[in-house]
Amino acid sequence: MKVDADLHIHSRYSKAVSKLMTFPLLAENAKLKGLGIVGTGDILNPQWEKELLRSAQKVDGGSYEIKGVRFLLTAEVEDNRRVHHLLIFPSIDAVREMREKLKPYSKDIETEGRPHVNLSAAEIADLANELDVLIGPAHSFTPWTALYKEYNSLKEAYGDAKVHFLELGLSADSEMADRIKAHHKLTYLSNSDAHSPMPHRLGREFNRFEIEDATFDEVKKAILKRGGRKIVLNAGLDPRLGKYHLTACSKCYTKYRLEDAKRLNWRCEVCGGVIKKGVHDRILELADTNERPEDRPPYLHLAPLAEIIAMVLNKGVETKAVKSVWERLLREFGSEISVLVDVPIRSIAKLVGDDIAKAIWAFRNEKLIVIPGGGGKYGEIKLPEEIKKAKLEDLESLEIKNSEEVYHKPKQRSILDFVGG
Structure with a gap:
């Protein structure tokens, strides 16, 4: 079993x-x-x-x-x-x-x-x-x-x-x-x-x-x-949705490339807070192989269904409106994993409408915009405008940008930064 x-x-x-x-x-x-x-x-x-x-x-x-x-x-x-x-x-x-x-x-x-x-x-x-x-x-x-x-x-x-x-x-x-x-x-x-x-x-x-x-x-x-x-x-x-995926300030959550964090001595130049090294950078520091064991089971990337619904409804994830849609989907289709992975998109649309169905399609096809987390703040998902505006039957033909620049660009230094004044 x-x-x-x-x-x-x-x-x-x-x-x-x-x-x-x-x-x-x-x-x-x-x-x-x-x-x-x-x-x-x-x-x-x-x-x-x-x-x-x-x-x-x-x-x-x-x-x-x-x-x-x-x-x-x-x-x-x-x-x-x-x-x-x-x-x-x-x-x-x-x-x-x-x-x-x-x-x-x-x-x-x-x-x-x-x-x-x-x-x-x-x-x-x-x-x-x-x-x-x-x-x-x-x-x-x-x-x-x-x-x-x-x-x-x-x-x-x-x-x-x-x-x-x-x-x-x-x-x-x-x-x-x-x-x-x-x-x-x-x-x-x-x-x-x-x-x-x-x-x-x-x-x-x-x-x-x-x-x-x-x-x-x-x-x-x-x-x-x-x-x-x-x-x-x-x-x-x-x-990328985890709280510590990228290197970022633990106070204002500004994200930094590792080399910039080191140069700034792990102090945020935006607010002065402590910059915490992200998991992504820490693993790269320790990495010693590109091989993988043959018996390693697959890893399925998820986004919580409630967060996808909340994104579409523009409501808090623990609000009654979000919970109502979540419960309706689970009563009809049995489990969250089934809804996220297996249930036909048109069946979801028939039950709760095209907007949520389109968002689940975007999740399945890795078309959601992901703003990575860092410094103690969870990452966020966004639905591309192209998907919001598209008809359900036209989704497959869309070309969608699903990434955004997330790193802080440090200010340009002058000679004064090196000579103290």
Whole structure:
């Protein structure tokens, strides 16, 4: 059986997370999205654990069911260098044992959803391996709290400790990550890191598992590529839509070419803010191969359906108008992926009108204008004017410009810049 899974989310016990993050609402929205498995996120927090056990029916040691959706026990922890790691637990007993082992090194493990732990990446991985907990770097390339913000290799971070997977994050895809040869032996996970249960967040990135049942043991076999179980598809945002794809100011989001950022000593000349190196540039710094492993599953680039609808309606993505159209499409066609990829465009037009149908056609045919994200701001999609004005039946014949200049052009320097005055 094939099951779509999003294994990295957060609870309302983490900072900057929606209060709507409850297990019943997560299960309800996961079904609308088409997810069969969702990670609990934040399961090391004892209050979140209690909420799970009140809401869910236990299936086996490591999986629980709510409204037909399976939940696996997952958490994210921050190490002593502010690098984040994703944990997938085999049982609630392993969660509790890990919590006890981490308590002496953490001041907030019983209050925070994503606890800070005063241990190194290697020490956390050693503990995980002792307890049969799967571990890998979370959102590996982002410039604030990720592996490659702090280290130049997996070996430098984890030493000889075993790492089971690498999470790509919203600003990278499989092809980008495969530019680093040490990754070729690892399974990639593409997860949402959702802070909200809304449809443009939950499941915006997911993994399609080929497994026999939606349990920890089966997912473990797939991640470790054992017994014929495997991941057959990674799906996620076009990396350009991620918050940290390009090098940009973290205050005003002005985008810079890497050489300009270095020359400016990582200070924005527009507002004075800190310029953060983008995932695209960081991967190019580390790249050591153009080869790709033969068993790497395909990566499907997505744009959330709710964002496409919001773009057409010129409404906020969480407004009632957008949600109404989104729900209507899913009731008729079954899942968001079906609408984005499979359903005939004319069937979509018949249900919700030509404008939204044309936007979905543009997404499928890579005709949307993408303004890349950077510095902590998500990228944006725009519908070209040619498509807005065209008739549905005439779309195939259009020639469309689908790129825009996004980089700041630094001001011309004079001799005074070099002599101080």
